[in-house]
Amino acid sequence: xxxxxxxxxxxxxxxxxxREERWGLLFVAAPxxxxxxxMLYPIIxxxxxxxxxxxxxxxxxxMMDRFCGFDxxxxxxxxxxxxxxxxxxxxxxxxxPIGMILGLLCAMGMNRKIPGVRVLRTMYYVPVxxxxxSVSILWAWVYNYDYGLLNTIIKTLTGMHGPxxxxxxxxxxxxxxxxxxxxxxxxxIILYLAGLQNIPRSYYEAAMVDGATGWxxxxxxxxxxxxPVTFYILVTTLIGGFQVFVEVQVMTPSGxxxxxxxxxxxxxxxxxxxxESFQLGYASAIAVILAIIIFIITLINFIGQNKWVxxxx
Amino acid sequence: MKNKDIMSxxxxxxxxxxxxxxxxxxxxxxxxxxxxxxxxxxxxxFMTKNQYLSGQLRIIPNPWxxxxxxxxxxxxxxxxxxxNTVKVEIPVLLIGGFTSSLAAFAFAKMEFRxxxxxxxxxxxxxxxxxxxxxxxxxxMFTKFGWTDTLLPLIIPACFGNISMVFFLRxxxxxxxxxxxxxxxxxxxxYFRTFLQIFFPLMKGAVGTQLTLWxxxxxxxxxxxxxxxxxxxxWTLQVVIRSFNTYYSIQSDYALIxxxxxxxxxxxxxxxxxxxxxxxxSVAISGIK
Numbered sequence: 001x002x003x004x005x006x007x008x009x010x011x012x013x014x015x016x017x018x019r020e021e022r023w024g025l026l027f028v029a030a031p032x033x034x035x036x037x038x039m040l041y042p043i044i045x046x047x048x049x050x051x052x053x054x055x056x057x058x059x060x061x062x063m064m065d066r067f068c069g070f071d072x073x074x075x076x077x078x079x080x081x082x083x084x085x086x087x088x089x090x091x092x093x094x095x096x097p098i099g100m101i102l103g104l105l106c107a108m109g110m111n112r113k114i115p116g117v118r119v120l121r122t123m124y125y126v127p128v129x130x131x132x133x134s135v136s137i138l139w140a141w142v143y144n145y146d147y148g149l150l151n152t153i154i155k156t157l158t159g160m161h162g163p164x165x166x167x168x169x170x171x172x173x174x175x176x177x178x179x180x181x182x183x184x185x186x187x188x189i190i191l192y193l194a195g196l197q198n199i200p201r202s203y204y205e206a207a208m209v210d211g212a213t214g215w216x217x218x219x220x221x222x223x224x225x226x227x228p229v230t231f232y233i234l235v236t237t238l239i240g241g242f243q244v245f246v247e248v249q250v251m252t253p254s255g256x257x258x259x260x261x262x263x264x265x266x267x268x269x270x271x272x273x274x275x276e277s278f279q280l281g282y283a284s285a286i287a288v289i290l291a292i293i294i295f296i297i298t299l300i301n302f303i304g305q306n307k308w309v310x311x312x313x
Numbered sequence: 314m315k316n317k318d319i320m321s322x323x324x325x326x327x328x329x330x331x332x333x334x335x336x337x338x339x340x341x342x343x344x345x346x347x348x349x350x351x352x353x354x355x356x357x358x359f360m361t362k363n364q365y366l367s368g369q370l371r372i373i374p375n376p377w378x379x380x381x382x383x384x385x386x387x388x389x390x391x392x393x394x395x396x397n398t399v400k401v402e403i404p405v406l407l408i409g410g411f412t413s414s415l416a417a418f419a420f421a422k423m424e425f426r427x428x429x430x431x432x433x434x435x436x437x438x439x440x441x442x443x444x445x446x447x448x449x450x451x452x453m454f455t456k457f458g459w460t461d462t463l464l465p466l467i468i469p470a471c472f473g474n475i476s477m478v479f480f481l482r483x484x485x486x487x488x489x490x491x492x493x494x495x496x497x498x499x500x501x502x503y504f505r506t507f508l509q510i511f512f513p514l515m516k517g518a519v520g521t522q523l524t525l526w527x528x529x530x531x532x533x534x535x536x537x538x539x540x541x542x543x544x545x546x547w548t549l550q551v552v553i554r555s556f557n558t559y560y561s562i563q564s565d566y567a568l569i570x571x572x573x574x575x576x577x578x579x580x581x582x583x584x585x586x587x588x589x590x591x592x593x594s595v596a597i598s599g600i601k
Binding site for chain 1: 332333336337339340341343344347348350351353354357365366367368369370412413415416418419420423424425426427428431434435438440441442443444445446447448449450451452453455456469471472473475478497503504507528531532534535539550553554557558561566569570573574576577580581584585588591592595596597598
């Protein structure tokens with residue numbers, strides 16, 4: 001009797017579970033379908049396209065007719081412009097540690113008992129939420145050789161004409177890095193500030209009892225306990241850093257990537273190859289390389305998280 | 314002994330006060346540097362050409378020129394740019410917001426096979442840069458006949474926003490499961506449970522996420538430049554960029570700056586209104 005009842009209940013439960021399963025799958029169907037159609041399929045398609053010299057003509061058949069194996073990749077490795085853009089992209093990444101150090105310093109300052117922290121925090125954050133196109137236009141104007149704000153200030157202070165911020169192959173990279181640090185600083189401040197506020201006060205009090213100096217407290221408590229935040233900022237900004245495009249297109253005169261292509265990034269090169277010279281196959285090969293780079297960063301993220309990141313316990 | 318202790322703590326607090334003062338001054342200086350370019354942007358939009366091309370450091374407009382904003386608005390492109398952006402925003406936020414909330418509810422509160430795998434699959438897409446998939450998407454949308462319409466910016470987004478799903482799921486995990494069990498016992502259907510019990514509870518989080526999403530769409534540039542060819546379909550950011558290319562040749566920086574200021578207003582206003590929740594939501598992403 002008892003067993004029968006239990007059995008019946010189990011049957012009923014599994015019918016309910018089935019119902020729940022059907023509804024659950026239905027509820028997540030839209031994002032899942034979106035993922036398959038607009039993400040997974042395009043990735044496979046990009047890999048396929050990268051093995052052809054397709055220019056977009058005659059549909060799928062036209063693409064397969066132009067199959068060329070790994071030719072694009074071989075060409076890419078000998079392509080000076082590709083390496084140049086890869087190097088430039090990497091140089092821009094120098095802005096990441098600069099931004100992180102500045103962000104940490106500002107956050108530590110804001111974590112003290114000083115008035116007006118919220119106002120300060122907001123001021124540093126405004127560039128982050130501003131439209132990238134708008135602020136790129138603004139900075140192109142600030143960097144203007146003849147009449148820009150920066151050179152006007154330099155001239156007023158020193159009496160000499162300032163440098164050509166966007167017209168020099170080396171200096172344009174510095175200018176871009178300054179811009180990127182300015183644009184992104186607010187995010188690292190907010191993330192670091194949240195991280196700092198998460199560290200229990202008792203840790204510092206215990207260190208004080210042990211007679212630790214400020215530097216020791218910073219090195220042995222603050223930095224290790226901030227490592228999850230540091231890691232998060234590093235990974236997200238690295239992934240973002242490999243996708244720089246808008247700044248280059250808007251800030252270089254007539255969007256040509258700067259003198260001697262000096263400001264161009266991988267994504268900028270990819271864009272030009274794809275949508276200006278319609279070398280879809282070649283551009284897809286660049287896209288696949290980009291995907292591999294991002295994938296490696298993500299992988300390091302997963303492996304490194306356990307290795308380098310220290311948690312509260 | 315006791316006295317000495319008090320004295321030393323007083324000394325440190327005095328020293329602390331000094332440090333705090335220095336920190337405050339430095340931080341304020343930094344904040345001024347951060348804001349100054351934006352301030353100069355607004356000032357330039359009110360200056361005469363003679364002033365901003367004088368090469369002299371004069372920040373305050375003299376005389377003030379108010380006409381540039383009207384001039385920007387009178388350019389046909391500009392209004393149509395705003396309208397096109399709004400035409401993308403409304404369906405995406407309504408439909409995409411709905412599908413994202415529903416999926417987040419299912420991921421957080423329901424049990425079904427493959428849940429973990431599907432969620433991990435979706436989460437992986439956050440890492441995939443748009444640049445990697447833009448060529449295939451372009452080919453696909455051309456085949457659908459969608460290029461040079463707003464559809465490529467609307468339809469994929471309506472399927473849901475993964476980071477929104479992720480955040481809402483996180484938010485829902487703080488709501489006890491008892492509610493779900495109670496609803497089940499009462500024979501309340503799953504959709505009704507979502508709509509009448511859980512959605513009201515996550516309204517705040519949904520609002521924050523939609524605000525952030527609104528800003529992302531508003532500021533989006535790469536996808537619109539690729540998918541929209543003719544000027545009448547351009548979204549605001551593409552229009553602003555074309556203004557810059559066109560009017561910087563004529564050195565009409567006041568006009569360009571006025572256009573950029575207007576383009577930034579909605580996101581800045583939203584940010585000032587919902588500052589606390591927006592910053593909170595950004596901060597959480599780093600800790601979690």
